[in-house]
Amino acid sequence: MKICHLTSVHSAMDTRILIKECQSLQKAGHEVVYIVPNAEDSVQFGVQIKGVSSTASNRLKRMVNTTSLVYEEAIRQDADVYHFHDSELIPIGLKLKSKGKKVIYDVHEDLPEQILSKQWIPGPLRRSVAIGARSLEKYASKRFDAVVTATPYINERFKTYNDNSLTIHNYPLLQELMNGNVQSEQADSIKDSDKKRVVYLGGIYLLRGIKEMIQSVERVNDKHNVEFRLGGSFAPASLENEVKKMSGWKHVNFLGFLNRQQVKDELSQANAGLVLLHPEPRFVVSYPIKLFEYMSAGLPVIASNFPLWEDIVRENECGICVDPNNIEEIAKAIESILNNPEKAVEMGRNGRKAVENRYNWEKESERLIELYERIS
Structure with a gap:
């Protein structure tokens, strides 16, 4: 398969996305592309890094402009499966699904809980925003082909939305941190x-x-x-x-x-x-x-x-x-x-x-x- 991982937030060298997930899929024989903002096009660990240039200077601009750029590049890639890693890309995931693509939502954090402790969101609004985020995730996840969650706690909620929801723990690679290069x-x-x-x-x-x-x-x-x-x-x-x-x-x-x-x-x-x-x-x-x-x-x-x-x-x-x-x-x-x-x-x-x-x-x-x- 041709697989495309998408982010509007994470870095090109993100450990969970690139080094673990993308690299594992590439080693399994798939063609893997990782679309990421403000990165140079390159090949890392056999994975094609595709950068999109974003000048977004704040969260709102990123959520509008950067996500649009990620979507445009995703369409150009014409992949079989799209796997996205940020809640702000949920609308992009739904657009890709409407075009007949397979779509996976990778949930790194419990978004509603996270919103309740976000200092940049005015206190009186946090609960309403959290409720809205929960509703959006419920609506969208029912339509995606699968949901991957970082913890069993998060998965308890998503498996009520989508039967094809499972936890993929962000555990370390076996050999990566053993000893280091220090004698x-x-x-x-x-x-x-x-x-x-x-x-x-x-x-x-x-x-x-x-x-x-x-x-x-x-x-x-x-x-x-x-x-x-x-x-x-x-x-x-x-x-x-x-x-x-x-x-x-x-x-x-x-x-x-x-x-x-x-x-x-x-x-x-x-x-x-x-x-x-x-x-x-x-x-x-x-x-x-x-x-x-x-x-x-x-x-x-x-x-x-x-x-x-x-x-x-x-x-x-x-x-x-x-x-x-x-x-x-x-x-x-x-x-x-x-x-x-x-x-x-x-x-x-x-x-x-x-x-x-x-x-x-x-x-x-x-x-x-x-x-x-x-x-x-």
């Missing part, structure tokens, strides 16, 4: 040195616990020499200046945006990985990719004590769960890992073993390929 001897010497490292790599937001992480590392430094390795981009940009004024910033090594190779290197040299999202409704039922990436790299995790996450961490004995708003509890968890290096190594091995046995993309990709065979 194991070098990584071990770093971990055994007086200065310890805890790491967070990902989107840097208030709700993802950036202030609590900085404060906990500051507290741990009363007893240990600990560096907080922070990688990613701040949102909003003003948050960077805000957190740099915190007294604990002196213990932070801000790395900025990291490519995948740099992510490997950082994880291979760290003593523990932090994933401390606040207890927002959409986070509590999520499967955070960072948790599984830390596990894949053989790194002990310190994670929010949401029931879903606790089940994973405790069952696999791969880390410690804490109240993400409790600085003292987070600090004690970091200290526990630093004070018990043999136990930390065991946690890391347990996490890696769990990824090898269950939480890996290779198993998920089989289900994605089966879905395409089913709707063809």
Whole structure:
């Protein structure tokens, strides 16, 4: 088949879309095109990247202008199956369906729940907008050939709209984060040195616990020499200046945006990985990719004590769960890992073993390929 993946929001090198889904379908023998805004035409991992030039300067312009450009290019590609990744492309998906095309909606986030916490939407309007979004997804999903969801929680809603709805978890690739390109001897010497490292790599937001992480590392430094390795981009940009004024910033090594190779290197040299999202409704039922990436790299995790996450961490004995708003509890968890290096190594091995046995993309990709065979 000729398969076309569409986005108006994500990047050309998006891990879930390009590196996992598109590449898996290409390896299964399909011709795969990925349409993405403001990217150069190229071939990556055997997938054709087709860029559309967008000058949209805000969300509204993107939702109108960029989506139109994506649709025009989609029509030019004349694919057999269209697989889109953004809720703002739902009208485009319906247009493609009206032309007799096979269409798959890939739901990365619970849109109605997400809207309820969007600061750019006026508070009094959020509930009405969320209800409208839910109605649109229900109407459209009944007409699409399939719906792919990132979590079982999201799938519970969509399977009531479309029988051909299934969860494809965003688990890590088995070999991607194992060891990195840092020699194991070098990584071990770093971990055994007086200065310890805890790491967070990902989107840097208030709700993802950036202030609590900085404060906990500051507290741990009363007893240990600990560096907080922070990688990613701040949102909003003003948050960077805000957190740099915190007294604990002196213990932070801000790395900025990291490519995948740099992510490997950082994880291979760290003593523990932090994933401390606040207890927002959409986070509590999520499967955070960072948790599984830390596990894949053989790194002990310190994670929010949401029931879903606790089940994973405790069952696999791969880390410690804490109240993400409790600085003292987070600090004690970091200290526990630093004070018990043999136990930390065991946690890391347990996490890696769990990824090898269950939480890996290779198993998920089989289900994605089966879905395409089913709707063809």
